[in-house]
Amino acid sequence: MPSLSFRDLHKRFGATTAVRPTTLDVAAGEFLTLLGPSGSGKSTLLSLAAGHLAPTSGRILIGARDVTDLPPRLRNIGMVFQDYALFPNLNVFENVAYGLRARHCAAADIARRASAALAAVQLEGYGRRAILELSGGQRQRVALARALVIEPDVLLLDEPLGALDRQLRRQVQLEIRRLHRKFGHTTVFVTHDQEEALVLSDRIAIMRDGQIEQVGTAETLYETPINTFVAGFLGDSNLIEGTVRAIVRDTAELAVADLGAALFGAAGTGVAVGRRAALLVRPEFIRLDEGLAPGLPGTVEEVVYLGDVAAIKSRLSSGAEIWCRRPAGLGRPAGTQVSIGWAGGAGRVLAVAADTREAPR
Amino acid sequence: MHAVVSLVLAFLVLPTLVVVPASLNHASFIQIPPTMLSGRWYREFFADPEWLASLGSSLKVAALATSLSLVLGTTAALGLERLHGAWRTLLSGLFLAPLVVPAIVLAVALYYVARPLGLAGTTAGLALGHTLMCLPYVIVNVGVSLRTLDASLERAAAGLGASPWRIFRTVTLPCIAPGLAGGAVFAAITSFDELIISIFLAGVRTQTLPVKLWETIRVEFTPVVAVAASVIIAVSLFGFAVQRLRSRRIFRTRAEANAVA
Numbered sequence: 001m002p003s004l005s006f007r008d009l010h011k012r013f014g015a016t017t018a019v020r021p022t023t024l025d026v027a028a029g030e031f032l033t034l035l036g037p038s039g040s041g042k043s044t045l046l047s048l049a050a051g052h053l054a055p056t057s058g059r060i061l062i063g064a065r066d067v068t069d070l071p072p073r074l075r076n077i078g079m080v081f082q083d084y085a086l087f088p089n090l091n092v093f094e095n096v097a098y099g100l101r102a103r104h105c106a107a108a109d110i111a112r113r114a115s116a117a118l119a120a121v122q123l124e125g126y127g128r129r130a131i132l133e134l135s136g137g138q139r140q141r142v143a144l145a146r147a148l149v150i151e152p153d154v155l156l157l158d159e160p161l162g163a164l165d166r167q168l169r170r171q172v173q174l175e176i177r178r179l180h181r182k183f184g185h186t187t188v189f190v191t192h193d194q195e196e197a198l199v200l201s202d203r204i205a206i207m208r209d210g211q212i213e214q215v216g217t218a219e220t221l222y223e224t225p226i227n228t229f230v231a232g233f234l235g236d237s238n239l240i241e242g243t244v245r246a247i248v249r250d251t252a253e254l255a256v257a258d259l260g261a262a263l264f265g266a267a268g269t270g271v272a273v274g275r276r277a278a279l280l281v282r283p284e285f286i287r288l289d290e291g292l293a294p295g296l297p298g299t300v301e302e303v304v305y306l307g308d309v310a311a312i313k314s315r316l317s318s319g320a321e322i323w324c325r326r327p328a329g330l331g332r333p334a335g336t337q338v339s340i341g342w343a344g345g346a347g348r349v350l351a352v353a354a355d356t357r358e359a360p361r
Numbered sequence: 362m363h364a365v366v367s368l369v370l371a372f373l374v375l376p377t378l379v380v381v382p383a384s385l386n387h388a389s390f391i392q393i394p395p396t397m398l399s400g401r402w403y404r405e406f407f408a409d410p411e412w413l414a415s416l417g418s419s420l421k422v423a424a425l426a427t428s429l430s431l432v433l434g435t436t437a438a439l440g441l442e443r444l445h446g447a448w449r450t451l452l453s454g455l456f457l458a459p460l461v462v463p464a465i466v467l468a469v470a471l472y473y474v475a476r477p478l479g480l481a482g483t484t485a486g487l488a489l490g491h492t493l494m495c496l497p498y499v500i501v502n503v504g505v506s507l508r509t510l511d512a513s514l515e516r517a518a519a520g521l522g523a524s525p526w527r528i529f530r531t532v533t534l535p536c537i538a539p540g541l542a543g544g545a546v547f548a549a550i551t552s553f554d555e556l557i558i559s560i561f562l563a564g565v566r567t568q569t570l571p572v573k574l575w576e577t578i579r580v581e582f583t584p585v586v587a588v589a590a591s592v593i594i595a596v597s598l599f600g601f602a603v604q605r606l607r608s609r610r611i612f613r614t615r616a617e618a619n620a621v622a
Binding site: 050051052071072073074075076077078079081083085086087088089090098099102103146150 | 511513514516517518519520521522523524527531532535536
C-alpha cells in the first residue's frame, strides 16, 4: 500500500478559497479522517485527491507517483460517495464488476474477484439483485465492494454514512473498520461526525475554513487541542474565556471578568500575555459540590436525563456554562447552589480560534 | 362546471374525430353522420398503390428524421449541458428556433437551399427538413433527463477506470434512455404529420401521406381522404400511447425506488 501526500495543495473557485495551501501525509495503510463542519473544505480536498477537481496549485502524490495531472481513471483510487452513486441500470454484481470490466479483466477473473468482494462485505448471493431492491446499508456495502475490488492504492470515503440512520451507521462503521483491518488500504475518510472519527481513525485532521487546524491521534487532539475550535469540535468541552495576565513557566494565569478568582492552566500554543484565551476543562474532570467546598460558586440550570447518566449544566457568576455528567440517580436538581471545581492539571489555556461561528458543543 | 369542461373537450376533440365515422361510411361522398357502416374505403385505400406509396414514404422519412434528430439532438443536449451563461442561452435559443419560426418561412428557405443541392424532391431532402423540425423535441426531452442525471454516477465510473466513451455508453446513455424515448416519439409524430415543409420539398415519388392527402382533397372530396386522415390519427395516437405507457412505467419504478430508500 503506497502513501498519499498533499504538497501545498491549494484550490480557489474564482475569488473564494476552498482549500488553503495544505500539506498532509497519509502514511501507507493509515486510516485518516478529515473532520470538520460543512464548508470547511474537507470534501474539496477529497475531490482534489480523486481528480474530480484540478488544484489551483500544489501536488498530489500516491507513493512516489505524482498523480496531480492524471485523470481520475488513471489514479487507481477507490471512492465511496455519500449518495452511494451506484449504477441504477446495473445489478449488484455488475456494479461491483464495473471497474474490472473497465480494466478489461478476463471473464473468469471478474466473476471470481467480484464474488470475493461481495463476500467480503457479507453480500454473498446478492449479485443478481437490482440496486433498487437493496436497503440503504446494503447499498453502501455494495459501494464499498465496488471500490475495493479494483485493489485501489488509496481508498477515499466521502461521508459514506451520512445518509444512513443511527442504528445502521453503527453497523457500517464497524464494517468499515473490519475491512480496513483486513485489507489495510491507505484511507481518507471525510465526516462531520466526531463519533465516526473516533471509532475509525488512526489519525484525525480537523479542518476549518479551508485549512487543517490540527492533525493527530484522537488522544492528542482530545488532550492537547491547539485552540478552542479543535477543543470544541472533538469531544465535549467547557471553555471559560478571559485575558492572559501572566505566564509562569508553562502555566498561564487567566483573568475572567465577574468571576472573582484567577484561573490557571497549562499554556497551549499561541497563548500570550495580554491576549484573549480560554481555559478548557473537559466535563469528566468537573467536580460539583454542595455547600462550602472549595471552588467557584455556580448554579445548576438544567439536568438532562440520558439513561445511564445525566448531563448537568451549571453557570458560573461570569456567565460561562459548565457541563458535566453524573450517574443518573446522583444528579442535582436545577436551582441548586454548587461549588464547581476541578483537579489541578485538568485545565488547559488555549488560544481562541478567530471566528468560532461554527464550533458546536 | 362539468358541462363547461365537456363543451371545451368536445370543441377540442370532435372536429378531429369526425373523420373517423366519415371514413367508415358506405356512400361515395363524405357524409356525417354515416348512413351505413362499411370498410369499403379502407379497402380502397390499402389497395391503391399511390396511397400505399405515400404511407411508405411518410414512414421512411419519419424513421430517417427521427434517427437523425436523435443523434444530433442528444449530442446537442450533452453539449448544452456543459455550457454556462450567455453561450448556453444563445445556442439553446438557436436550437429551439424551429418551434417559433413560422413553418412556411422555414419551408421557403429550405426549398431555396435544397434545390441547388439537388435535395428537393428526394427522401434525403425531406428527412433533413423534418430533422430540423424534430430536433427541438429531442433536445428538450434529453436535456430534462440529463438534468436529473446524478453527476456522481459519472464521477464514480471515471474513478473506477472507465474511459469517457465507456462512461457514456454504460452510465449516461442508460440513464437518459427515457428522455431519448420521449424525444423519439415526439420527433416521429412531428415528422409523420408534417405538411408545410413537405409540400415544398416532396417530389412526385417522395410524396408523403399528408401531402398526398392535401393534393387529393383539392381535386376530389372522396371518403378515402377521411381514411388517410384516420390513419394519421391512429399512428399519432399509437406513438402517444407508447410514450405515456413508458413514462408511467418509469414513474412507477422511481416511486418504488423512493419507497425503498
